[in-house]
Amino acid sequence: MEYRDFPNIKGSPSLLGFGLMRLPLNSDDPKDINYELGREMISRALDRGINYFDTAYMYHGYMSEIFVGEVLTKFPRDSFLLADKLPINSIDTLDQAKEIFAHQLEKCQVEFFDFYLLHSLHREAIDKVNRLGIYELLADYKAQGVIKNLGFSIHDTPDVVENFTLQHDWDMVQIQLNYVDWELQNAKRSYQFLAEQNIPVVVMEPVRGGSLANLPADCKEKLKEADSTVSAASWAIRFVASLSGVLTILSGMSNPEQLEDNLCTIEGAYQISQAESDLLDEVRKLYLSSGRIPCTDCQYCMPCPYGVNIPESFSVYNRYLDSDDGGKFCKEYVMLDKGQPDACTECRECEPKCPQKIKISEELKKPRSYYEHITAPGCNL
Template sequence: MEKRIFAAGAEELSLLGFGSMRLPQRSEDPTDIDEALATRMFDYAIENGVNYFDTAYPYHRGESERFVGRTLSRHPRDSYHLASKMPTWLVKSEADLERIFNEQLEKCRVDYFDFYLAHNLNVDYYDILRRTGIYEFMSRKKKEGKIRHLGFSFHDRPELLTRIVEEHEWDFAQIQLNYLDWELQNAARQYEILTDHGLPVVVMEPVRGGTLATLSESACQILRAADPSASPASWAIRFAASLPNVMTVLSGMSNMEQVQDNVATMNAFFPLTEREREVIAEALHAFKLASTIPCTGCRYCMDCPAGVDIPGVFATYNQYCINKNAIAFETGYDVLGAEHQASHCVNCKACLPKCPQHIAIPDRLREIDQTAKKLFSQT
């Protein structure tokens, strides 16, 4: 497994990290993790050199940390690096900080976190961090040895990122970076800011919630023509991993095939060539013509007060944008259930400040509702 040296501690970190936001499930219930399969996936990753595992307080509605704790505790503590995050939006007082942090240590079955982050900093959550003493609390835990390395995950504009890195001292940062967001969300500038400030980068969403693994057929044809043996996901993983200041690339893997493909990519890793970058640009251009909604399925927008399954609606619609199969769109839409479809959006806008991708969710739901009504009347 390709390794990178984390300069702040001289640790060797696997270039592939295992993200635990999208663990396999036995049902639609996010808490219903398929623990037998997920354990096999973790063990396979560890056997093949993966030593960085990432989780967070809200993942799988609180069950991700518990699963990670049960599974990783079967392995020597010094054989893996564990990252988790303080849910900034839940913090109202110092008591909340102590309660949440101690609960996380207990659930993860550890005495310390190797990497610990202020979760999902945007303009609103950064204000919470500054008002409630989250940074000071985490710094104190670092001095106590409960946190080895202190960082933050980020979803906002480069101007705010500059403020965050200049107003506090950090060891690393985690940003959304992939070849779609390199320009779409200015990940290029974010990477540049962190690099200029000497902060190693942990990459999240390298495959953009699976979007870059399920490209349009025209985009896939371009990638296959360049390398018939490489999966679309491997192109995306290599794009992120080819950046020299990237510490590790997190992949939220949901099945064994994804683990095996990502491990194979990093075990035989080599940076992208200039020609391969051109191929990605060509494939991206073809994919953009499908006009999909840039949703990663993170579900931070949920639960919707009106009952709309926002990520489910977007995923079903995106698939239609890619394959233009109206019958499959109608079938998938029906599976969501009438009460969870776009028509039930009441434009309350509760979802808007929660979306890391800054999608105009009510507007897009209205578009989808209109498209669905038009298409389904013709089928």
């Protein structure tokens, strides 16, 4: 395992980090974590040198931190670095921030956080941070030693990233970074700015919520032609690992196979050549032309007040685009039951919550319209 040292970082995080957002489950309920399998994966990760583990207040329906306390912290405290985050969107007062921070320490069963971040910032959330004096609170906690490294995670444009970075002193910044968003969301500019400021980058969504592991057929074919022995996900991990300003790469691993694949990638010769970079640029263009809805299944939009299963509605549609199997699409659409897109009232309550800035109410019309078309009288699948 590789460990990258940066001057201002306390500790040496592993290049591959374990995101505790997509842990193995016993059922479709995100709270129903498979503790036995999760414990085995944590143990395997530690044995192979992963020491950076990332959780957050609302992950797994507020159960991820409980998992940390009951599983991760049973291992020696000096064997892991724990990152947690303050849910700015759930806070209206400074006292609430203090209460949540104390509760997080209690749930995780730790006395300090190695890394602590303001979570999922955007313009409006930044205004709240500054208005309530939340940075000053966390800086005080850092001075007391209950936070070792302080940063923020953000889903917004590069100009917002740059402006907020310069407002305060930060040890690291977490951004969405992968070979698609390098251009699509101009993550390249955010990364280069942070590198110029000598602020290490924590990478989230390196495989874009799994979508870069499950590529459209033409994208898969291009990567297989280049190397048929490795997974599509490994190309995505290698892309971000090749960037010298990256501190750690967070991967939300849901099964032992994903863990092993990521470990093999990081432990191998991961540097991307210019020819391979050009190849990924071609794959990116094909991916963007596929018509996929760019959802990463982060679940921040849920629950919908009208019961729409937003992420799965998009997944059903995206799988159809990949397979062109209308019959399978209809079966999966019907299985959405009360979560079908036709329950959407276009209230748009979900849209400000979406890190990808998806116009959800508009995009939901795509699976709904196609289902209505394909099931119309006289239409042959």
